[in-house]
Amino acid sequence: MIVLSGAVIDHCQNKNNLAKRETQRSILKVGFILSLVYWFLAATRDSLLHSDITFAESIATPPVIYFWMRILGIFMIMLLSLFAHSSIINLEKEKAEIEKEKNHVFQIINQMVFPIQLISPDGVILQVNNSFKKNFPSIAEMCKDRIVHISEIQFYKDNNIVDAVIKAKRNRTVFIPRIVFENSLPGTAPERRIYETTVFPITNNQKCWVIIAIWTDITDKIDTENQKEEMRSQLLKAQKMEAIGNLAGGIAHDFNNLITAIQGTAELAIMDINEKKSDIVSLKSDLKDVINASKRAADLTNQLLLFSRRRIMGFNTIQINDTIISLMKIIKRLLAENISIKSKLNPSLWTINGDEGTLEQVIMNLVVNAKDAMPEGGEIVISTENIALTQETAVLIPEARPGKFICLTVSDTGTGIPENIMENIFEPFFTTKEAKNGTGLGLSVAYGIIQQHKGWINVYSEKGLGTIFKIYIPASGKEVSYKKDEKIDLIETKGYGEKILVVEDDENVRLTAVRALRRSGYIVTSAMSAEDALNFFINNKSNFDLVLSDVVLPGKSGIELAHNLKKRFPEMEIILGSGYTDAEKIRTEVTNKGFAFIQKPYEIFSLLKTIRQMLKEKQEKTTV
Structure with missing residues (x-):
């Protein structure tokens, strides 16, 4: 049963109270017993000392002196009784006070x-x-x-x-x-x-x-925290969607610029042909521009992979002057007539260890930003110089450190960057432009790329006077090994009637590959899926010398198709290609399984050369 009155004090005080009461009772008992013993001992003594007094007389009628002594003993007993009675009364009062306090304490606890x-x-x-x-x-x-x-x-x-x-x-x-x-x-x-x-x-x-x-x-508290967490999650999703929207707008902007250059160059070549003003040299130059612009579109996708941390940079010794010179032609096509661009390049510029594709994208982003900052026209200047920083001079440049660096500068005469947003310009997706205008992949990505090159970016701007971006990258001190332009040797790419099956679900890629292979002398069959490809072997009992297949296909994957075909035709050569974000992972998986891999987008000449080499090696094995 729950004790509803004074549990704590009952537990803490009852033992002391009971002890006190027992002590008082014991005192009364002991005092009374001692008094009786004393009375009888006194009577015994009197009867022994006085032969004329019997024991009974000593008890009943003791001598006067002994009588008063006995009376004193009785008085002591009365005093002890009165003391005990008084103590008991005090205990009762104390108990009543304690009871009152108990009730007060438990009223507080209950409330x-x-x-x-x-x-x-x-x-x-x-x-x-x-x-x-x-x-x-x-x-x-x-x-x-x-x-x-x-x-x-x-x-x-x-x-x-x-x-x-x-x-x-x-x-x-x-x-x-x-x-x-x-x-x-x-x-x-x-x-x-x-x-x-x-x-x-x-x-x-x-x-x-x-x-x-x-x-x-804490139920409500936890529910509130759960609601906050859910709201935080929803907000994060909304921010991600906004970031994706900004990113998509920037991608569209950059791709539109590249497509404009590709389309414009191709149209100019067609116009020249129609007007019979074109010779082989100028036509070849225009087509090279188309190819270069296409390569830069591929570099943009590589930049996206880098942005999502799904592509590893490929560092090589490069001369940034060469990169700028190759970019100038396509950059000029992006600018309005009221914007001029010129370069001031140090002919003795040091080389750097860098990823050329990502550095091209940094330069393109800075130029596009400069263009957008000059709606009324102006001038863009791209310059390079060698910088040797000592301990003393490094402290004068933000983020600098001692060493040898090349400095790439992109300056414009545009509107400038307001001082109140200067510290935000390298934040992801920060922009002062309208959504429809796009922002490339943002200065935050450019900043990240330069950091991965162990460099830094400084910005100097004044409203109404323009902006200067200075990029510092460590010098490598190594010589650039220039690649000679590959001359297409028809013997290296020519087919001799070998049968090739192309398995690709993208129609444009499939038709381009089929056209190039047929033009080179191969007998080509195409399929849109792994199931269609297998049907050629099962229903038509067709046998092919080589299969070129995409990795990602509707239904079964290209890797599954390759395994199936290898079981049936162990001598068949198979090439698998992919342009997906996990291409490096896919390459490893494909090559570990013993298949050849080609990265999309691929050059036609490289594809034809790879196929010819594989078929040649296959023929040499069969003749041995």
């Missing part, structure tokens, strides 16, 4: 909003407040008519309350951060609440008198 539970050091539930009864009705109901030990309650065992009480008995405070309670009283709807609990002792002279357990309902 507390936190569920509170009082437990004896032995683990018996002594008292619970109204809040506890409301929050834990099933436990309160269990303790209503009988004494309950905490070890009898399975909920306490499952949630380490029993262990916490044992530790509290040893004068330790225990905090349990999360306890889930499900009310399952008959006739009531199940309710699930979450609590955190603190169990601590009340001690006197380092001895535990009572243990208090305070429960805090």
Whole structure:
């Protein structure tokens, strides 16, 4: 049964009160017994000393002196009785005061909003407040008519309350951060609440008198945190979608620039042919420009892979002057007539160790930004110089360090960058332009690329006067090994009637490959899927010398197709190609399985040369 009046003080004070009462009773008893013993001893002594006095007379009618001594003993007994009576009365008053304090304390406990539970050091539930009864009705109901030990309650065992009480008995405070309670009283709807609990002792002279357990309902707090987390997740998704939108706009902008250059150059070549103004040299030059622009479009996709951390940079010794010169022709096609561009390149510029494709994209982004900052026209200047920084001169340039560097500068005479946004320009997707105008891949990506080249970017701008971007990249000191222009040797690419199966789901890529192979003398069959390809072998019993297949196909993959064909035709040559973001991973997987791999976009000459070499090696094996 739960003790509803004075559990704590009953436990802490009752033993002392009982001890006092027992002591008082003992004093009365001892005093009374001593008085009787004294009276009888005195009577015995008197009868022995005075032969004329019998023992009975000594007890009944003692001499006067002895009489008063005995009276004194009786008086002492009366005093002791009065003292004991007074002490008992004081104890009753004290008990009444304690009772009053008890009621006051438990009124306070009952009014507390936190569920509170009082437990004896032995683990018996002594008292619970109204809040506890409301929050834990099933436990309160269990303790209503009988004494309950905490070890009898399975909920306490499952949630380490029993262990916490044992530790509290040893004068330790225990905090349990999360306890889930499900009310399952008959006739009531199940309710699930979450609590955190603190169990601590009340001690006197380092001895535990009572243990208090305070429960805090954190269900609403956790629900609020879950809602905040869900809102945070939704906000993050929204930000990602916004970032993707910005990125998509920038990609479209850059691709549109490249497509404009490709389309414009091709149209000029057609116009010259139609007007019969074109000779072989100029036509070849125009077509080379188309190819170069296409390569830069491929570099842009590589930049996207780099942005998503799915492509590793390919560092080589390069001369940045050569990169700028090759870019100038396509850059000029992007600029309006009222914008001029010129270069000031140091002919003795040091070489650097870099990834040419990503550096081209950095330059293109800076030029496009400069163009957009000059709606009324102006001038863009691209310059290069050698910079040798000492410890003293490095401190004058932000982010600089001692060493040899090349400095690439892109300056414009545009509107300039407002001072209040200067510190934000390298943040991902930060832009002051309208969404329709695009921002490339952003200055944040350019900054990241230069950092990966172990360099840095400084910006100097003044409103109305223009902006200067200075890019510093460490010099390598190595010589550039220039590749000679490959002359297409028809013998290296010519086919001799070999049968080739092209498996590609993209129509444009498939038709281009088929056209190039047929033009080179191969007998070509095409299929759109792995299933279609297998049908050529099963239904037509066709046999091919080589299969060129995309890795990613509808239905079965190109790798699955290759495995299937190798089981049937072990001598068949197979080339697998891919342009997906995981191309490096796919390349490793393909080559580990013993198949050849070609990265998209591929050059036709490289494809034809690879096929010719594989068929030649196959022929040499069969003739040995």
